[in-house]
Amino acid sequence: MMTNRKLPSSFRDPSGFLFFRDGFIYRQVNIIYKEDYDHLINSGLYETLVDAELLIPHDEIDIEYARSDKAYKIIKPEPIPFISYPYEWCFSQLKDAALVTVRLQRIAFDFGMSLKDCSAYNMQFRKGKPVFIDTLSFEQYREGQPWVAYRQFCQHFLAPLALMSYRDVRLNQLLRVYIDGVPLDLASLLLPVRTRFRVSLLSHIHLHAKSQEHFADKTVNISGHKMSRLSFLGLIDNLASAIKKLKWQAQGTEWADYYYEDIDYSADALQHKKQIVAEFLDKINPKVVWDLGANVGMFSRIASDKGIQTISFDIDPAAVEKNYLECVKNGETNILPLLLDFTNPSPGIGWENQERTPLLERGPADTVFALALIHHLAISNNLPLNKIADFLDRICRSLIIEFVPKSDSQVQRLLSTREDIFPDYTQRVFESEFREYFTMESSVKIRDSKRTLYLMRRRQTQIR
Amino acid sequence: MKCFRRLITTLAVLALFYLISPQKAYAYLDPGTGSYILQLIIATALGAAFAIKVYWKKIKTFFANRSSKRPREGEDDD
Numbered sequence: 001m002m003t004n005r006k007l008p009s010s011f012r013d014p015s016g017f018l019f020f021r022d023g024f025i026y027r028q029v030n031i032i033y034k035e036d037y038d039h040l041i042n043s044g045l046y047e048t049l050v051d052a053e054l055l056i057p058h059d060e061i062d063i064e065y066a067r068s069d070k071a072y073k074i075i076k077p078e079p080i081p082f083i084s085y086p087y088e089w090c091f092s093q094l095k096d097a098a099l100v101t102v103r104l105q106r107i108a109f110d111f112g113m114s115l116k117d118c119s120a121y122n123m124q125f126r127k128g129k130p131v132f133i134d135t136l137s138f139e140q141y142r143e144g145q146p147w148v149a150y151r152q153f154c155q156h157f158l159a160p161l162a163l164m165s166y167r168d169v170r171l172n173q174l175l176r177v178y179i180d181g182v183p184l185d186l187a188s189l190l191l192p193v194r195t196r197f198r199v200s201l202l203s204h205i206h207l208h209a210k211s212q213e214h215f216a217d218k219t220v221n222i223s224g225h226k227m228s229r230l231s232f233l234g235l236i237d238n239l240a241s242a243i244k245k246l247k248w249q250a251q252g253t254e255w256a257d258y259y260y261e262d263i264d265y266s267a268d269a270l271q272h273k274k275q276i277v278a279e280f281l282d283k284i285n286p287k288v289v290w291d292l293g294a295n296v297g298m299f300s301r302i303a304s305d306k307g308i309q310t311i312s313f314d315i316d317p318a319a320v321e322k323n324y325l326e327c328v329k330n331g332e333t334n335i336l337p338l339l340l341d342f343t344n345p346s347p348g349i350g351w352e353n354q355e356r357t358p359l360l361e362r363g364p365a366d367t368v369f370a371l372a373l374i375h376h377l378a379i380s381n382n383l384p385l386n387k388i389a390d391f392l393d394r395i396c397r398s399l400i401i402e403f404v405p406k407s408d409s410q411v412q413r414l415l416s417t418r419e420d421i422f423p424d425y426t427q428r429v430f431e432s433e434f435r436e437y438f439t440m441e442s443s444v445k446i447r448d449s450k451r452t453l454y455l456m457r458r459r460q461t462q463i464r
Numbered sequence: 465m466k467c468f469r470r471l472i473t474t475l476a477v478l479a480l481f482y483l484i485s486p487q488k489a490y491a492y493l494d495p496g497t498g499s500y501i502l503q504l505i506i507a508t509a510l511g512a513a514f515a516i517k518v519y520w521k522k523i524k525t526f527f528a529n530r531s532s533k534r535p536r537e538g539e540d541d542d
Contacts, residue, residue, distance in 0.1 A: 146507065151499035203506045212498030220497055225504050231511030235503065238510045 006067070008354035009121075015136040019067055026065060027058070029073040033136055036113075037073065040138050045111035049132070054104050056080070056126070056133045078126075080133065081288075081309050085356055086120040086156070087176040088338040088346060090320040091164050091248040092328070094172065097123040097130040098157035102240040104132055105147075109232065114141040118149035120156040120181070121356070127333040144226030147235060154204050155181025158242060162201055165246040166192055169317045172339075179350045184209035200242030250318040250325075269449040276444050277302050277369070277400060280455040283442070284398050286366030292342055293373040297323040297335060300369070304335035311365070313340040343381050360394060368396035371453075375404040378425050379414045385424065385433040393437040399456040403430050408450045427452065 007025075010018040015033035019026055029037050040046050049055035058077040065074040086094055097120060105115050115137050122134040147153075156175075159182040163171040167190055174182045188209040195201040227235075277299055281289075289303040289310045296319050300312035312335055314320050323337035340346065345359040370392060377383045392399055404411055405427055406420075431440065438456035445452050 146500060146503045150503045151496055154499075203502075203510075207506070208499060208502050210498075211502035215498035215501060218497065220501065222497075222500060225501075227504055227507050228511060230515055231507035234510030234512070234514030235507040237514050237517070 008352065009350065009356065011351075013117075013134075013136060017067075021065065024076065025079060026061070027075045027077060027135065028067050028071050029075060029136065030070045031072045032070070034072045036139050037136070039111075039113060039140050040135070043111045043113070045108060045113055045138070046135075048107060048111070049104065052107075053127075053129060054100055054107070054132055056124075056131055056135065058135060075135065077133065077135065080124045080126055080131075082125075082311055082336060083357065083362060084125060084336065084338055085175075085346065086160070087173055088340055089172070090317055090324050090337065090339055091161070091169055091172070091250075092321055092324050093125070093130070093337075094120070094157065094164070095161055095243060095246065096328075098153075098161060098243045099240065100130045100132065101153065101157065102236055102243065105149075105236055106233075106240070108138055109141060109236070112141050113138045114145075114147065115139075115149045118153040118156060120175070125336050128327050128331065128335070143229070146227040147232060150235070151184075151208075152181060153239060154184060154208060157181075158201075158204055158239065159184055159187035161243060161246045162195060162205060163187055163190055165248050166195055169248055169321075172317075176346070176349065179355065184212060198242075198245075200238055200245070204239065204242060248321070250321040266448045269446050269451075272447040273371075273402075273449075273451075273453065274299070274302060276446065276453045277371070278306075280400050280442065280453070281306060281308070281367070283455065284367060284457075286398065288366045289369060290363070290365035290367075290395065291369040291371070293371070293376065294323065294337070294369070295319050297326065297337060299371055300335055300337075301332075303367075303369075304332060307334060310335045312337045313342070315339070315341045343377070343383070363395045365396050367398045367400060368392060370399065370401040372402055372404060372410070372451075374401065374430070375408070375411045375414060375425075379411060379418075379422055382421075385430055386436065389434045389437045393458060393460075397458050398441075399438060399454070399458075401434075401454050401456065402446075403427055403452045403454065405450050 005020050007018040007020065014030065015036070016027055016029045019028065046055065050057045056077045058075040061074050061076050063071060063074055086097070089097070100123065101115070101118055105118075108114055116139045117134070117137050119134075122132055122137060123130045124133050125131070155178075160172050160175055163174070163182065171182075171190065174186070184205055188206045191201070191205065196206055281303060286303075286308055289300070289308050291297070291300040291303070291310060291312045294300045294312035294314050295316075296314075297312045300310045300323075304310040304312075312320075312323055314323070314337070317339055320337045320339045323335075326332075327335055327337065340359065346356070348354055348358040348361070349356045374385075374388065377388050378385060392401070406412070406415070406422075406425060434440070434454075434456060438458055440454060440456055442455040443452055
């Protein structure tokens, strides 16, 4: 499926494009971008940024790989293990991506270059840190030119971060609707009045929105207007400090005390559960794990500490934030916390619904963890067990899943406010529904609890 | 830093007046036009603030170095 085709997201920039060939990703650099590319490499900027782990490294390869006669070079960038999008990032992930972007711009300026676009989609998480992936976004700085990526920076980074910080952290989901960042008039409308007393937010969001509105139907001669180097630096410096000042404190998460408050889940049970998960992992030895409903990543770390690339998904922005801050604090490189609601996973968005890949096309994972999750899907979301099995079958090759029976205190809590319309929610039905898709390799009852952990493998063996 | 903030606020308010004053129309129409014009206006003020910030840091570093050197010179004299 991925052989010899152009990436559907790579068509706007005439400087070049990305393509797949034999399972690897390549970038064609077009002749039109020759001078800028040569400057990036020869000025030492590329080396400086790669050494600082701010830009994705690449190798120049044989021009024979060219996809058209416009090619100047073909480069092979280091692959990113898992592509994620800004609407799947927590507050600090988006903030760190913004800070790396301004740092990159600041360094590029010292080498006589500037970023010509500032899309948040140009940032990806690699070894736990944001890295810039669009090697062709640099252009030579011309004296007097303003920062062409200014509007995009405000829309993709400053506006969503300000909304998350000052209004509600869930407003990052606007990025899923607006692919080119949050429209500034909308941000201005949603932000509280007190943000008008912050010079940076007044200028870069409120006045910026007014200015866009004022000039929307006007044509203006801009040829005589220049921006000095000092003004350029002042702008970048101000944007950096505006981003740094934006804060969001992860309040107690919905699930934070889950493991400790639950009387059915003693310290002994928790320890036993960890031990079983570790043993199952050793049996299957996966390269990639997706932990669904990972909370702050306690079980994800059993996998990531074994050197397994682990994506740690949760629906709760506070849990993802705490998980990410933990990764940063410990310098963890194998775990990527992401925000996701599995009852409504990221769809394909943008032109032809193909610019940003839906979550289901970014898999399958070798192994999926569905720990303490099934009762939330089946009971809180009324999802029949066969639907859950069918979905899990599509995203993994093997599954470590926990069955939580109705007698468990957590299920009792969910049922206390709703009618029990789930006569099929039993361990027997669960096993028979999952057997349709998986073979049961092992099942272990968790000590000192009513729950059971299963190790299952997909029945179908074809490569997807 | 308060006076710098006041300076920027004043310039931002001036920018607002600039925006509501009539413009000469010439070249091209684009949603980015407003962004472009605003950037030119605020960057002038931000450039000035940046220059002051950089010099202020230099002055602070200069005096910090001087004051940290003094006791060492005294120690040498002893």
